[in-house]
Amino acid sequence: MTDHRWAWTEIDLAAVRHNVRALRGLLAPGVEFMAVVKADAYGHGAVPVAEAAIEAGASALGVATADEALELREAGIVTPILIFSQPPLTVLGELIDADIAVTAYELDFLAALSGEATLHNATAAYHFKVDSGMHRVGATPADAPYILQEAAHLPGLALEGVFTHFATADIPGDWDAAAQLAAFTDTVAAMRSNGINAGVVHACNSPATILMPEAHLDMVRCGLALYGLHPAEASRKLVDLHPVMAVKARAGFVKPVSIGDGVSYGMTWRAFQSTEIATLPLGYADGIPRSASGKMSALVHGQRVPQVGRVCMDQCMFEVPAGEVTRGHEFVLIGEQGGERILMDEVSDAAQTITHETACALGRRLEHVFVDHDADNMSSDFSGAQSAEPARW
Numbered sequence: 308m309t310d311h312r313w314a315w316t317e318i319d320l321a322a323v324r325h326n327v328r329a330l331r332g333l334l335a336p337g338v339e340f341m342a343v344v345k346a347d348a349y350g351h352g353a354v355p356v357a358e359a360a361i362e363a364g365a366s367a368l369g370v371a372t373a374d375e376a377l378e379l380r381e382a383g384i385v386t387p388i389l390i391f392s393q394p395p396l397t398v399l400g401e402l403i404d405a406d407i408a409v410t411a412y413e414l415d416f417l418a419a420l421s422g423e424a425t426l427h428n429a430t431a432a433y434h435f436k437v438d439s440g441m442h443r444v445g446a447t448p449a450d451a452p453y454i455l456q457e458a459a460h461l462p463g464l465a466l467e468g469v470f471t472h473f474a475t476a477d478i479p480g481d482w483d484a485a486a487q488l489a490a491f492t493d494t495v496a497a498m499r500s501n502g503i504n505a506g507v508v509h510a511c512n513s514p515a516t517i518l519m520p521e522a523h524l525d526m527v528r529c530g531l532a533l534y535g536l537h538p539a540e541a542s543r544k545l546v547d548l549h550p551v552m553a554v555k556a557r558a559g560f561v562k563p564v565s566i567g568d569g570v571s572y573g574m575t576w577r578a579f580q581s582t583e584i585a586t587l588p589l590g591y592a593d594g595i596p597r598s599a600s601g602k603m604s605a606l607v608h609g610q611r612v613p614q615v616g617r618v619c620m621d622q623c624m625f626e627v628p629a630g631e632v633t634r635g636h637e638f639v640l641i642g643e644q645g646g647e648r649i650l651m652d653e654v655s656d657a658a659q660t661i662t663h664e665t666a667c668a669l670g671r672r673l674e675h676v677f678v679d680h681d682a683d684n685m686s687s688d689f690s691g692a693q694s695a696e697p698a699r700w
């Protein structure tokens with residue numbers, strides 16, 4: 308497929324497995340690991356990432372939308388799946404048929420879910436969401452035990468778990484996160500004293516999994532860290548994560564420019580001296596952030612070279628040492644080459660955003676090449692990309 312284009316992402320499935328094992332290493336025995344693969348696994352490819360995570364011990368999958376859940380089932384994945392919010396009532400029948408658990412936090416939603424389950428002659432699994440302070444979705448701690456008590460009278464429902472979500476877990480020792488955890492555990496205690504079996508109780512996203520071991524409870528839900536991206540500076544010394552996504556391209560065109568020549572829209576960059584410009588065939592429509600124009604680098608022949616001028620929709624330019632780079636030479640925009648490396652954090656910082664957003668954007672249009680450095684095989688023949696020789700057209 309990459310014969311079609313000289314720009315691609317490399318997705319290292321061995322790194323996914325390593326990260327699941329490293330994160331599970333932080334958990335007490337018996338604590339479950341949910342791999343969060345929403346948004347096409349943060350741009351990494353939901354089905355292959357989910358399969359690799361399951362192989363390494365993930366016992367559940369988390370997604371944001373009904374279609375994301377159905378895609379996993381259609382690929383033959385039988386692992387439990389949870390959708391993190393209340394989907395539209397019009398898709399509930401399909402989700403029940405596919406044995407996909409939904410999140411609930413309102414009694415009228417639970418009544419509709421019960422009605423649909425009865426209609427399908429099946430049991431609808433759900434997890435109940437408590438809003439312990441983030442104020443996004445969920446029932447308040449005051450309402451939650453009451454809603455569950457009422458839901459207990461509805462036929463066809465199976466409460467499989469109760470959960471909450473932290474707003475500030477990436478700040479070590481944060482008081483708001485501690486207050487959320489206390490509000491949540493108090494709410495679960497109130498449910499239990501009302502005779503409700505809360506099932507699997509869970510709260511941790513990636514930063515909480517790494518920084519708040521006291522919040523692990525019965526299961527953790529990791530997205531970002533699964534992809535080898537650190538949710539906080541403080542997490543770097545606590546867990547060894549391997550980056551999963553690399554972004555690579557080959558020079559499509561290389562040419563000299565003279566002193567004073569402008570490059571790209573607006574000519575915001577001009578050559579200070581005679582130099583050479585390599586054009587790579589990827590741009591902001593591929594997730595290379597335009598807001599990071601002129602603030603990024605790439606590796607070519609293991610050396611850093613600066614990106615210059617505005618990033619265009621489908622192309623971007625780099626200043627390269629004269630005479631060293633020709634058409635077809637491989638550039639690494641994110642990843643390793645010749646012992647040097649560029650982390651996704653660097654590109655995200657330059658764009659003043661977070662790696663979650665950068666990864667999602669990079670996953671949208673670029674072809675994924677899945678590699679498995681453990682098995683030392685690649686899903687497409689890319690041996691030519693590893694050599695210093697330029698590829699041929």
Ligand SMILES: *Cc1c(COP(=O)(O)O)cnc(C)c1O
Nearest residue numbers: 343391472512513528529530531
């Ligand atoms: C996205 C999400 C997660 C994963 O968060 P990360 O910080 O990427 O690990 C966990 N739980 C819920 C409810 C989410 O929406």
